[in-house]
Amino acid sequence: MDEGRTVLGNVTFRYRVVRSARRSRLALAVTRPGEVTIRCPERLDLAIDALLERHHDWILSAHRRALAREHGRPALEPGGWIWILGKAHPIDEGLPPGAWAEGLSAFDLRQRLTNWYRPQALRYFQSRLDYWSRQLNIDFAGLRLSDATSRWGYCRTDGWIGLSWRLYQAPDWVVDYVIVHELTHRRFPHHRPSFWHAVSTVCPQFSAAKDWLRDMGPVLIW
Numbered sequence: 001m002d003e004g005r006t007v008l009g010n011v012t013f014r015y016r017v018v019r020s021a022r023r024s025r026l027a028l029a030v031t032r033p034g035e036v037t038i039r040c041p042e043r044l045d046l047a048i049d050a051l052l053e054r055h056h057d058w059i060l061s062a063h064r065r066a067l068a069r070e071h072g073r074p075a076l077e078p079g080g081w082i083w084i085l086g087k088a089h090p091i092d093e094g095l096p097p098g099a100w101a102e103g104l105s106a107f108d109l110r111q112r113l114t115n116w117y118r119p120q121a122l123r124y125f126q127s128r129l130d131y132w133s134r135q136l137n138i139d140f141a142g143l144r145l146s147d148a149t150s151r152w153g154y155c156r157t158d159g160w161i162g163l164s165w166r167l168y169q170a171p172d173w174v175v176d177y178v179i180v181h182e183l184t185h186r187r188f189p190h191h192r193p194s195f196w197h198a199v200s201t202v203c204p205q206f207s208a209a210k211d212w213l214r215d216m217g218p219v220l221i222w
């Protein structure tokens, strides 16, 4: 059996090839997040890297569906888990510390988690905004944390940038996309092609990040 690793988008995939004499056609499946199974006829000559690259978009979207299936909405309960920068963390492992206590209602747990997320999100977003502001040579008046569930960020004409703390649950490369998007609005206050061109030159993953937010965004809202 052939096995290996490959990177598609920002995701490292493990793949394995399962050959079978009974099989007449090749089939790809994302069995679990980050795992691709290639089933094919016994003697088929495979150029695996080229095959995976050709199905790049399909594999990434199957991966996101598998992630949503596997993790989906955070489980806010004993033994449950939450998202931090795109990774699932068990609540009970002390992350966030003290969030869980016996007899805490689901409402109170949500409140505690929110209180835990907000300052971390603020610190993280501030450092990424400062970084991108220097990189792009674009200034901004300041950062406001929002609780928004319908838009991840905004940029006001007076230079204030707002980001929803909920975005701190998304992977770092998705957060970077939203920050670059909002900062770029300081130069291009619209979504015309010139805006998207500017975003894409500094943020090549912008389209994957938009897809990520479309597919996975709903699970960040609780």
Ligand SMILES: [Zn+2]
Pocket (backbone or CB within 6 Å): 181, 185, 190, 191
């Ligand atoms: Zn925009």
